[in-house]
Amino acid sequence: MVDLNLDRINSHSPYVVTASEGSMSFQFVTDFGVTYNVSFLEDELMLSDESYQFIIANTNNKKSPRDSKMKQTIMAIVYEFFECSNTTLLYICETGDSKQEMRNRLFEIWFNSSLRKSDFVFMSADIRDAEGIPNYAAIVVRLDNPRLTSVIAEFTETVQLLSQKPE
Numbered sequence: 001m002v003d004l005n006l007d008r009i010n011s012h013s014p015y016v017v018t019a020s021e022g023s024m025s026f027q028f029v030t031d032f033g034v035t036y037n038v039s040f041l042e043d044e045l046m047l048s049d050e051s052y053q054f055i056i057a058n059t060n061n062k063k064s065p066r067d068s069k070m071k072q073t074i075m076a077i078v079y080e081f082f083e084c085s086n087t088t089l090l091y092i093c094e095t096g097d098s099k100q101e102m103r104n105r106l107f108e109i110w111f112n113s114s115l116r117k118s119d120f121v122f123m124s125a126d127i128r129d130a131e132g133i134p135n136y137a138a139i140v141v142r143l144d145n146p147r148l149t150s151v152i153a154e155f156t157e158t159v160q161l162l163s164q165k166p167e
Contacts (some may be wrong), residue, residue: 002024002040002052002081002084002085002087003084004019004024004026004077004080004081004084005080005083005084006018006019006026008080008083009026009076009077009080010076012072012076012079012080013028013072013073013076013077014069014072014073015028015029015030015069015070015073016028017073017076017077023039024039024040024041024052025037025038025039025040026038026039026077027059028073030064030067030069030070031067031069032062032064032065032067033060033062034058034060034062034063034064034067034070035058035059035060035062036056036057036058036059036070036073036074037055037056037057037059038054038055038056038057038074038077039054039055039057040052040053040054040055040081040089041053041055043090045090045158050085050087050088051087051088051089051090051139052081052085052087052088052089052090053090053091053092054078054089054090054091054140056074071110074110075110075114078140079116082119082120082140082142086142086144086145086146087145088139088140088141088145088151089139089140089141090137090138090139091107091137091138091139091140092135092136092137093107093135093136093137100134100135100136101134101136103136104124104126104136104138107124107138108122108124108138111140118143119142119143120140120141120142120143121139121140121141121142121143121148121152122138122139122140123138123139123152123155123156124136124137124138125137125138125155125159125163127159127162127163128163137159139151139152139155
């Protein structure tokens with residue numbers, strides 16, 4: 001488990017972030033009353049590197065207007081994760097409400113417009129399931145990760161494998 005420094009997160013976050021004891025789960029409430037839970041779960045999808053699945057959840061299901069402070073808060077948490085760890089971050093967009101394409105695009109914009117974008121490799125993929133529903137996944141890896149080449153190759157191979165139609 002990666003230990004994130006809550007004081008450092010809050011020094012870069014416009015919203016006050018709290019942590020759940022004994023887990024890699026963090027909460028904050030926006031000016032609009034939306035409660036977010038940001039968590040990291042150990043994942044075994046990437047065999048070539050230690051990886052964590054990155055989850056952002058609107059826990060009170062309130063409508064979330066555009067909020068640059070939310071982006072800054074989430075990115076402060078992500079940056080702290082990478083300050084403490086040189087592992088792979090895996091982001092899979094939730095598909096239950098058919099907004100996965102928008103979520104993927106937003107997350108990609110956040111990284112590509114970030115002041116620290118040159119520190120990371122961000123790769124995303126669109127994987128269609130048997131019904132043709134798009135599923136989006138992305139990895140974020142620090143450029144100085146010694147296993148960077150194998151992580152990228154494994155992600156690419158996994159996406160190709162999952163994209164093949166069953167016979």
